Amino acid sequence: MKTSSEIRNAFLRFFQQKDHIVLPSSSLVPEGDPSLLLTNAGMVQIKPYFLGQATPPGPRLASVQKCFRTVDIETVGNERNLTFFEMLGNFSVGDYFKEGAIAFAWEFLTQQAGFDPKRLWPTIYPDDEEAFVAWQRVTGVPAERIIRLPDNWWEAGPVGPNGPDSEIYYDRGPEFGCGRPTCQPGCDCPRFLEVWNLVFMQYYRDETGALSPLPRKNIDTGMGLERLTMLLQDKRTVYETDLFAPIIQKAADIAGVRYGADESADYSLRVVADHSRAVTFLVADGVLPSNEGRGYILRRVLRRAVRHGRRLGIERTFLGETAGVVIDLMGTTYPELVQRRDFICKVIEMEESRFGQTLAVGLNLLDQFIAEARQAGRTELAGSDVFRLYDTYGFPVELTTELAREAGLRVDLEGFQQAMAEQREKARAASKFGAGARQNAEAYAQLPLEVEFLGYTRLAATSQIVGMIMGGRIVGDMAAGDEGEIVLRETPFYAEAGGQVGDTGRIANERGVAEVLDTQRPVPNLIVHRVRILEGALLAGDIVEATVDAERRASIARHHSATHLLHKALREILGTHVQQAGSLVAPDRLRFDFTHFQAVTPEELAAIEARVNEEIRANLPRGTTITTYQEALAAGAMALFGEKYGERVRMVCFGDYSCELCGGTHVERTGDIGAFVIVSEQSVGAGVRRIEALAGEPAVRFIRERLAAFDRMSSRLGGEPEVRVQALLEELQAERRTVAQLRRQLAASQAERLLNEAVQVDGITVVSARVDAPSTEALREMGDVLRDRVQRGVVVLGSVFNGRPGLVAMVTPGVGINAADLARTVAIRIGGSGGGRPDLAQAGGRHPEKLSEALAEVVPYVRAHLGR
Numbered sequence: 001m002k003t004s005s006e007i008r009n010a011f012l013r014f015f016q017q018k019d020h021i022v023l024p025s026s027s028l029v030p031e032g033d034p035s036l037l038l039t040n041a042g043m044v045q046i047k048p049y050f051l052g053q054a055t056p057p058g059p060r061l062a063s064v065q066k067c068f069r070t071v072d073i074e075t076v077g078n079e080r081n082l083t084f085f086e087m088l089g090n091f092s093v094g095d096y097f098k099e100g101a102i103a104f105a106w107e108f109l110t111q112q113a114g115f116d117p118k119r120l121w122p123t124i125y126p127d128d129e130e131a132f133v134a135w136q137r138v139t140g141v142p143a144e145r146i147i148r149l150p151d152n153w154w155e156a157g158p159v160g161p162n163g164p165d166s167e168i169y170y171d172r173g174p175e176f177g178c179g180r181p182t183c184q185p186g187c188d189c190p191r192f193l194e195v196w197n198l199v200f201m202q203y204y205r206d207e208t209g210a211l212s213p214l215p216r217k218n219i220d221t222g223m224g225l226e227r228l229t230m231l232l233q234d235k236r237t238v239y240e241t242d243l244f245a246p247i248i249q250k251a252a253d254i255a256g257v258r259y260g261a262d263e264s265a266d267y268s269l270r271v272v273a274d275h276s277r278a279v280t281f282l283v284a285d286g287v288l289p290s291n292e293g294r295g296y297i298l299r300r301v302l303r304r305a306v307r308h309g310r311r312l313g314i315e316r317t318f319l320g321e322t323a324g325v326v327i328d329l330m331g332t333t334y335p336e337l338v339q340r341r342d343f344i345c346k347v348i349e350m351e352e353s354r355f356g357q358t359l360a361v362g363l364n365l366l367d368q369f370i371a372e373a374r375q376a377g378r379t380e381l382a383g384s385d386v387f388r389l390y391d392t393y394g395f396p397v398e399l400t401t402e403l404a405r406e407a408g409l410r411v412d413l414e415g416f417q418q419a420m421a422e423q424r425e426k427a428r429a430a431s432k433f434g435a436g437a438r439q440n441a442e443a444y445a446q447l448p449l450e451v452e453f454l455g456y457t458r459l460a461a462t463s464q465i466v467g468m469i470m471g472g473r474i475v476g477d478m479a480a481g482d483e484g485e486i487v488l489r490e491t492p493f494y495a496e497a498g499g500q501v502g503d504t505g506r507i508a509n510e511r512g513v514a515e516v517l518d519t520q521r522p523v524p525n526l527i528v529h530r531v532r533i534l535e536g537a538l539l540a541g542d543i544v545e546a547t548v549d550a551e552r553r554a555s556i557a558r559h560h561s562a563t564h565l566l567h568k569a570l571r572e573i574l575g576t577h578v579q580q581a582g583s584l585v586a587p588d589r590l591r592f593d594f595t596h597f598q599a600v601t602p603e604e605l606a607a608i609e610a611r612v613n614e615e616i617r618a619n620l621p622r623g624t625t626i627t628t629y630q631e632a633l634a635a636g637a638m639a640l641f642g643e644k645y646g647e648r649v650r651m652v653c654f655g656d657y658s659c660e661l662c663g664g665t666h667v668e669r670t671g672d673i674g675a676f677v678i679v680s681e682q683s684v685g686a687g688v689r690r691i692e693a694l695a696g697e698p699a700v701r702f703i704r705e706r707l708a709a710f711d712r713m714s715s716r717l718g719g720e721p722e723v724r725v726q727a728l729l730e731e732l733q734a735e736r737r738t739v740a741q742l743r744r745q746l747a748a749s750q751a752e753r754l755l756n757e758a759v760q761v762d763g764i765t766v767v768s769a770r771v772d773a774p775s776t777e778a779l780r781e782m783g784d785v786l787r788d789r790v791q792r793g794v795v796v797l798g799s800v801f802n803g804r805p806g807l808v809a810m811v812t813p814g815v816g817i818n819a820a821d822l823a824r825t826v827a828i829r830i831g832g833s834g835g836g837r838p839d840l841a842q843a844g845g846r847h848p849e850k851l852s853e854a855l856a857e858v859v860p861y862v863r864a865h866l867g868r
């Protein structure tokens with residue numbers, strides 16, 4: 001048991017032999033747990049079993065779980081902290097308890113891993129006598145080697161299951177120690193390392209803080225694979241194990257440095273190694289870079305790695321290569337890495353090069369901010385500066401904080417948050433309903449928060465008004481002209497969700513009629529109708545008829561179902577790297593955003609459109625199933641990347657063609673969609689494309705209108721448009737050539753006239769005339785012709801275009817007149833200014849009526865300045 005793969009396998013095999021069912025690692029994106037950003041322990045997928053919300057496949061379970069810890073990302077690079085790691089764990093759901101867990105752990109560590117029992121130190125919660133007795137009985141460890149530590153208590157939150165735990169430490173030997181006589185497990189020196197944590201989940205803490213015993217006691221254990229591997233491979237740090245060394249090596253090769261030669265470079269190499277693993281696994285599990293949530297964590301980690309790459313002297317993109325090493329190392333254990341290799345590397349490289357473009361400028365600016373702060377004697381970077389780095393140069397605030405700290409400065413985080421809030425406020429002001437909804441939050445809290453949605457099967461229902469809100473307050477009635485929100489006990493109105501817009505329609509009884517303008521779900525399970533009272537009045541408690549605009553809903557359903565067919569067709573024709581990245585489903589159009597790295601060609605678009613229409617004609621029946629997330633995935637359903645799903649999910653299928661997890665409303669059969677046409681395709685961000693399309697009547701109307709426009713064009717062109725347009729273009733080109741030729745002829749004949757009117761001054765030919773020219777450009781062309789003809793001379797031409805006078809002055813070589821000075825002098829007369837070179841200058845002014853006077857000054861000017 002030497003390599004990390006052997007350790008993983010040995011662990012799972014050991015527990016399999018002890019009647020445990022091995023569960024595959026769940027995604028880093030937790031399913032159905034909105035309280036958690038990323039999976040951070042093996043327990044996450046076991047939690048529903050512990051809480052009795054789901055039935056486990058057996059009472060004994062084991063796993064190797066991909067985990068991500070987001071705390072202290074900015075300290076990674078020291079030898080201890082990791083972001084991504086793997087956790088080995090065994091779990092008992094109401095089966096064995098303390099003694100069993102201790103016996104398994106002890107046997108694995110001493111028999112399988114081969115640790116010297118004398119170097120293993122159990123620790124327990126100070127008053128956990130049950131664990132104390134179990135340790136002695138099962139392992140024979142003497143009482144003085146069982147250490148009582150008050151930190152040995154586990155809880156997931158202030159309310160919920162909790163209990164004492166027992167951590168097993170390994171003694172690395174006195175050479176790692178601090179030498180203090182009190183040195184023992186719990187000491188902050190690196191001698192005693194925590195290897196395995198056994199959690200005895202035996203209590204439940206309620207809202208008042210009181211503990212009560214759980215009816216069913218559980219075991220949850222966790223052991224970091226990296227640390228165990230380090231000890232078994234006898235390495236000083238995890239970075240020297242086979243889990244990290246090849247990644248470090250790759251980064252060192254790219255940078256042209258050697259690991260172990262310089263502490264500062266080593267630090268950066270460790271950052272790159274850890275973060276390469278992190279970004280690879282995050283992207284593999286569907287996280288994409290963004291400014292929010294998981295996407296922001298990915299962005300932070302990736303950008304921090306780029307920065308440390310620069311510190312190592314790497315100027316090009318390199319994370320795609322280190323990610324490649326991660327995939328090579330881990331692909332056997334985690335096949336999703338191999339399946340998505342291209343996608344992973346592409347996403348990483350694109351984000352890396354995006355940040356790389358602004359990094360240097362941002363770093364310069366930061367240096368400037370730091371210098372300014374120091375000069376002003378401040379110990380803090382201004383929040384507005386930090387925000388500028390964030391907003392314009394893509395510096396995650398945590399990165400700026402880290403860089404500032406290296407320079408001995410703090411960061412005004414409050415100021416940063418304020419600048420951020422101000423920008424959000426501006427964005428929010430644009431969405432009026434959003435602002436109103438926020439204001440109404442307090443009112444919602446006073447309403448029943450469970451509204452049943454009837455609209456999958458019905459478009460009208462008799463219901464009761466259980467809440468009315470106007471201006472953020474609960475009201476008892478609303479009268480004609482009032483606008484506000486109505487909550488019904490149950491409703492057929494679909495609230496905006498999953499890209500599908502909210503329903504509109506009517507809520508009415510014999511006393512009053514309200515028009516429903518929109519339906520929203522501002523908090524989970526609360527459906528709110530935004531209404532305007534058209535006539536009469538409605539009272540809280542009224543029984544009403546709620547009627548959805550059926551025609552509009554049907555058109556929404558056609559577009560939503562078309563979206564599902566489109567999603568499937570995209571994956572068929574472009575490849576399975578296509579993932580939905582967003583959608584809008586409205587009665588008159590649909591919009592579908594998806595991951596893809598180049599423009600979709602017209603041929604591909606045509607094929608996709610044809611594929612969707614083929615499935616429409618196949619008239620596939622819709623099937624809707626409520627099932628579990630796992631079963632839906634097993635049935636081949638497409639789940640949205642990064643979307644959280646609850647325990648029960650709704651799966652919408654069309655024949656065998658498409659299955660998606662979806663809460664929206666759909667047509668009965670694909671034939672109901674009628675027709676499908678793609679209107680446009682474009683880029684909406686790095687690696688994300690957008691297709692806009694129409695279904696049903698809007699699709700037919702679109703085609704009809706395009707054909708009508710084409711027909712109108714044909715009749716105006718008087719023939720087949722493609723042929724006629726080609727002929728017209730050729731004709732136009734010929735005409736342009738003729739016009740240019742005529743212009744030249746005209747200029748030549750004008751030049752001839754002007755030459756005849758030229759004045760001779762001491763052997764110099766002076767032309768000063770007003771001509772018809774549409775632009776300065778034309779004046780110059782004409783001037784060129786004249787200059788060539790006069791040989792020794794001065795040419796000044798003036799014209800009025802767009803109501804303003806303009807002049808061009810030219811002087812042949814050796815005449816001794818400066819064209820720029822001449823232009824400037826003459827321009828004064830037309831109320832303007834001029835300038836240029838000694839041989840060519842121009843001028844403009846504001847008084848067109850003075851142009852002739854100005855031109856009349858040329859001859860006297862030449863006479864006065866000649867020979868000076």
Ligand SMILES: [Zn+2]
Nearest residue numbers: 178183187189
């Ligand atoms: Zn110590």
Ligand SMILES: [Zn+2]
Nearest residue numbers: 660662663664
């Ligand atoms: Zn859907």
